[in-house]
Amino acid sequence: MIRDPKDLKRYEPSERANHWAVGISFILLALSGLALFHPAFFPLTQLFGGPVWNRILHPYVGVFMALAFLVMVLRFWRLNVITKADKAWLSKVGSMIDGDDHNMPEQGKYNGGQKVLFWALVVCMLLMIVSGLVMWRSWFNLDVTLVRIAVVVHSAAGALMIGLIMVHVYAAIWVRGTLRAMWYGTVTRAWAKQHHRGWYRQVTRK
Ligand code: HEM
Structure with a gap:
């Protein structure tokens, strides 16, 4: 990949490390979670050292992801406030x-779709964390009815989240020049002008 000194910085290294900590833990959680969800996915437990380790590790990775996700939300929430221009987009x-x-309304650092996805992920993560803790019987021995409700909520929010991340990854690949923002922290000026013109004008004004 040829990088031009005129490229624009989109992410700090710490923001990328934070994002990839969330991304990698999400993949581990999806695989180990599916293994716990249905017998068809049981062979996935082999990736985690067998069924017992799969069961032990899943909630701890969940706690790690929840903390990393919280840091990401604290960093990014202001940039994801939905405006009139986003609704028009x-x-x-x-x-x-x-x-x-070519005739899309001008967008800031993130477009309306990214912002809606961001808030949908926040809601899913809240449901996942609360229901996950309720289900974690080695730490919290709660009423069985509550645990049963938590299992349903956890599975539904998990399935929705896997779908949302598939959309997120598809969009990151589909919009050429986006993935490198998270690999290298930079994007081309042409990319910024085409997809996030408001942000382009803001960062090139200085
Ligand atoms: C595992 C594969 C993933 C890939 C390939 C990926 C890729 C990317 C890329 C390329 C961007 C930059 C988009 C831009 O600057 O316009 C981005 C941003 C972002 N990603 Fe991911 N991502 C992945 C997983 C996740 C997961 C699991 C989450 C959260 C649960 C997540 C949350 C975010 C957020 C919040 C942003 C910033 C956009 C915003 O705040 O609206 N990503 N991702």
Whole structure:
């Protein structure tokens, strides 16, 4: 990959490390969680040293991800406040998906779709953490009815989250030039102008 000195900085190294801590723990949690969810996924337990270690490790990785995600939310929430321009962008998202993204309303650092996804992930994570703690019987021995409700909530929020992250990863690959923002911390000026013109004007004004 050729990097130009005129490229724009999009992420600090600490922000990227934080994001990848969340991303890698998410993959580990999805695999070990699916292994606990249905017998069809039972062979996945071999990735974690067998069923016993799978069961022991899953909640601890969950706590790690929750803490890393909290740091990410504290860093990014202000940039994800939904504005009028985002609503206008969201109302035109159909034509963008059809291939015409030239008349989209100007966007700041994140577009309306990224912001909606961000808040959906926040809600899912809250549900996952609370229900996960309720289910963690080696630490908290709560009423069995409560645990049963927590199992349903945890599974539903987990399934939704896997779907949301698939959309997130697909969008990161589909919009060419986006992935490198999280690998190297930079994007090209053309990328910024095309997809996040408001942010482009803001960072090049200085
Ligand atoms: C595992 C594969 C993942 C890949 C390949 C990936 C890729 C990316 C990329 C390329 C960006 C930069 C987008 C931009 O600057 O416009 C980004 C941003 C972001 N990612 Fe990921 N990501 C992954 C997993 C996750 C997970 C598991 C979460 C949270 C649960 C997450 C949350 C975020 C957030 C919050 C942002 C900033 C965008 C915003 O605040 O709206 N990512 N990701």
